[in-house]
Amino acid sequence: MDLEGVKFAVNPFDAIALEEALRIKEKLGEVEVVVATIGTEETVEQLRVGLAMGADRALLIRCADTLDSLAIAKVLAAVYQRERPGLVLMGKQAIDDDSNQAGQMLAALLNIGQATFVSKLELLENQQRARCQRETDGGLETVTVNLPAIITSDLRLNEPRYVSLPGIMKAKKKPLEEIGLAALGVAVAARTRYLKFECPPPRKAGVRVKTVDELLLKLKQEAKVV
Amino acid sequence: MAKILVIAEHDQGRLKQATLAAVALAQKVVAESGGSFEILVLGQDIGAVLEDLRGYGAAIVVSADDQRLCHAVADKYAGVIAEVAKQRGINLVVGAVSTFSKDVLPRSAALLDAGMLSDVIGVSAVGGDFEFRRVMFAGNVIATVTLEGAVKVLTVRAAAFPNAGKLAEVSPIVDFPLTDLALPAFTEFGGRETRQSGRPDPTEARVVVSGGRGIKNAEDFERLIGGLADVLGGAVGSSRALVDAGITPNSLQVGQTGKVVAPDLYVAVGISGAIQHLAGMKDTKVIVAINKDLDAPIFEVADFGLVGDAYQVIPELMEKLKK
Numbered sequence: 001m002d003l004e005g006v007k008f009a010v011n012p013f014d015a016i017a018l019e020e021a022l023r024i025k026e027k028l029g030e031v032e033v034v035v036a037t038i039g040t041e042e043t044v045e046q047l048r049v050g051l052a053m054g055a056d057r058a059l060l061i062r063c064a065d066t067l068d069s070l071a072i073a074k075v076l077a078a079v080y081q082r083e084r085p086g087l088v089l090m091g092k093q094a095i096d097d098d099s100n101q102a103g104q105m106l107a108a109l110l111n112i113g114q115a116t117f118v119s120k121l122e123l124l125e126n127q128q129r130a131r132c133q134r135e136t137d138g139g140l141e142t143v144t145v146n147l148p149a150i151i152t153s154d155l156r157l158n159e160p161r162y163v164s165l166p167g168i169m170k171a172k173k174k175p176l177e178e179i180g181l182a183a184l185g186v187a188v189a190a191r192t193r194y195l196k197f198e199c200p201p202p203r204k205a206g207v208r209v210k211t212v213d214e215l216l217l218k219l220k221q222e223a224k225v226v
Numbered sequence: 227m228a229k230i231l232v233i234a235e236h237d238q239g240r241l242k243q244a245t246l247a248a249v250a251l252a253q254k255v256v257a258e259s260g261g262s263f264e265i266l267v268l269g270q271d272i273g274a275v276l277e278d279l280r281g282y283g284a285a286i287v288v289s290a291d292d293q294r295l296c297h298a299v300a301d302k303y304a305g306v307i308a309e310v311a312k313q314r315g316i317n318l319v320v321g322a323v324s325t326f327s328k329d330v331l332p333r334s335a336a337l338l339d340a341g342m343l344s345d346v347i348g349v350s351a352v353g354g355d356f357e358f359r360r361v362m363f364a365g366n367v368i369a370t371v372t373l374e375g376a377v378k379v380l381t382v383r384a385a386a387f388p389n390a391g392k393l394a395e396v397s398p399i400v401d402f403p404l405t406d407l408a409l410p411a412f413t414e415f416g417g418r419e420t421r422q423s424g425r426p427d428p429t430e431a432r433v434v435v436s437g438g439r440g441i442k443n444a445e446d447f448e449r450l451i452g453g454l455a456d457v458l459g460g461a462v463g464s465s466r467a468l469v470d471a472g473i474t475p476n477s478l479q480v481g482q483t484g485k486v487v488a489p490d491l492y493v494a495v496g497i498s499g500a501i502q503h504l505a506g507m508k509d510t511k512v513i514v515a516i517n518k519d520l521d522a523p524i525f526e527v528a529d530f531g532l533v534g535d536a537y538q539v540i541p542e543l544m545e546k547l548k549k
Contacts, residue, residue: 069332070341097362098482099344101332104300108336113412114300116329119476131416135476136325137427137485138237142416143299149412155466155483156476191341191374195357198368203508206529212542215514218530223512225433225491226458226547 010046012160013091015053016153019160020121021089022054028127032056036079038063038072044176051171052163058176059083061184071188073105078184080110085148086127092117092152103152113149119156123147228261231311232284233321233331236267236275243389243430244322249282250387251320251349251380256283259351264288265397266310268303270296280395287397288314292404297415298326304333305409310402311338311377318356319379323486324429327381340377345486347386364482365505384429385488385509420477423452426461428480433460433491436480436507439467440496440518440536447473450540451495457547463487463507465497481506496536499524516540 018035025031035050036059037043047058061075080088093100107114119140120133127147134141135154145151181187209215219226230252235242252263262285267275272291279287290306307330311319319334321327323345335342347368348359358371361383428434435458437451447468455462464474466481480487482502488509495516497503500523507513508527515528516539525531532539 068341070336070339073336093483095364095482098364099342100328101335101342101344104304104329104332105336105342107301108304108333111410113410114329114333115413116300117325134325136329136418137429137477138325139418139420139475139477141418144414144416146412154476156470192343193372193374194369195372196370198370199366200361200368203513203527203529205526206513206531208525208531208533210532212532212539212546215530215532215543216546219491219512219514223491223529225512 008042008046010049011091011094013093013095013153013155015091015160016155016157017089017091017151018050018053018055019158020153021087022161023158024087024123025054028123034059034083034085036061036076036083038067038075040064047176048168048171049163051174051176052167053161054167055174057174060176060178062178062180066190067188068190068192069099069101070105071190072102073109074188075181075184075186076102076106077109078186080106082184087130087147088150090150090152092154103150107150110150113145113147114151115143115145115149116152117154118151119154121151121157228255228259228263228318229314229316230255230261230263230318230320231288231307231314231316232263232265233307233319233327234265234267234275234279235322235324235326236269236272239269239272239274241275241278242322242324244324244384245279246282246389247384247387248320248322248382249279249284249390251346251382252318253283253390254387255318255349255351255356264314264316266290266307266402268295268298268306276399277395280397280399281392282390282397283393284397286400288400288402290402290404294404294409298330299413299415300329300333301410301412303330304337306402306404306407307331307334308337309407313402317377319377321381323381323383331379331381335379338377338379339375340379341373341375342379342381343371343373344381346380346382364501365508366501383486383488385486423462425452425455428461428463428478428487428489429485431461431487432489433458433493434463434480434487434489434507434510435460435493435495436463436465436497437468437474437495437536438465438497438503441468441473444473446537450536454493454495454540454544454547457544458491458493460489460491463492465500465503494524494528495540497524498522499527
């Protein structure tokens with residue numbers, strides 16, 4: 001797929017995850033918020049957005065290859081071992097690939113708990129556990145998960161703040177560390193190989209009807225669905 | 227030769243129909259390239275679901291019945307699925323697209339060191355391995371993809387695999403012993419809040435009536451969208467805007483980040499038709515759009531479009547349908 005000239009932006013679910021981390025920091029005080037991503041110098045801009053929103057420091061894991069979810073989870077597992085965070089917040093899915101896998105895989109690799117599609121988060125018992133409301137097909141579910149855990153954000157968790165000008169100025173002074181996969185001690189490659197991309201056939205243009213009677217006639221006699 | 231494990235999904239003993247799409251994929255692979263498939267049911271007191279699944283041609287139906295599995299908590303479920311797959315020499319684990327599968331199966335995949343593909347809509351055997359087709363970019367791209375590794379995990383879109391046909395109920399039920407298996411306990415289930423409406427789930431209904439920004443509050447949604455759905459014997463759905471506004475529950479959201487539906491009839495009422503919404507419903511057979519704005523993009527995908535105010539059109543439609 002030709003992505004030349006495409007402008008990349010922070011995944012909205014990741015912005016929600018970061019916003020939640022910032023709110024936890026604002027509430028508790030003694031919290032460091034680190035933003036991390038895997039990519040190239042083109043990804044630095046997104047990390048700067050994270051710093052401008054309020055993260056304390058940023059970590060760019062240098063990798064020019066396109067990784068799949070399992071490879072990403074393995075890289076993030078190495079980052080986790082290096083940073084030892086008390087909580088990992090991630091977006092529930094990327095909005096290009098739509099896979100919705102990496103967070104759950106990371107939790108498995110680390111053998112820690114997970115709460116996915118979270119729309120409400122509350123830290124309990126001196127940050128030992130987190131009570132999470134999850135958006136599931138059957139409705140809202142509540143789970144309490146031991147920390148550290150992987151928590152993935154859904155749309156309703158919060159509304160991310162805008163980046164302010166002072167935020168952008170401050171971000172320039174915040175540390176942004178780059179680290180290679182070799183330095184992290186991981187060797188990964190994607191197992192998924194994309195052979196071909198196609199556009200699904202477009203739906204054929206329909207007709208406009210003027211009245212409810214005409215609509216009912218079409219549905220009954222032409223489409224035969226009512 | 228493929229040995230497939232289908233993960234059955236159920237809600238308090240009632241089989242989710244989408245499971246049968248995963249069964250249909252397994253049947254297709256076995257019919258075309260040999261091998262066999264098994265169906266795994268996890269939970270507590272799952273007898274009815276096990277019986278239900280004996281008639282689809284599975285070599286066996288595996289029962290993981292344990293008190294610790296009474297709620298579908300990812301750490302426990304993923305652990306059991308990975309253990310069953312390992313012990314039974316499985317190389318393809320398949321589930322239907324749902325929040326259950328999205329939560330549990332990636333965790334199983336990582337435990338099995340297996341790659342995973344989400345939203346699969348096609349599979350074909352090519353030179354001893356498989357080529358899969360999957361949906362990405364909010365449904366705007368269909369990719370053909372291969373996946374390396376001895377074990378692969380998939381979620382399949384229900385619309386792409388019409389429900390499996392039922393055969394004689396012959397598959398034996400085999401217990402998978404769990405008593406000696408240590409299961410993680412990172413998570414404590416607290417409960418589930420459902421607004422009982424008596425209507426079907428939008429992913430399982432033949433007709434879905436969906437409301438968007440054109441509907442102003444919860445009462446109007448129930449009266450107009452719920453009312454029309456009841457007349458048509460269908461389910462209700464919602465655009466993201468109404469969920470964000472607190473008018474509808476999240477479980478009704480149709481779209482890229484919500485549910486994907488493909489009913490025979492989808493009635494979009496006061497929905498503008500952003501691509502994120504279209505991603506969740508454009509495989510519908512017949513789309514009807516009702517919107518005040520004659521330039522709304524929903525009209526570009528609708529088979530039948532009616533420009534008008536939902537507050538006038540829907541009551542008239544209900545009235546005339548009842549006759």
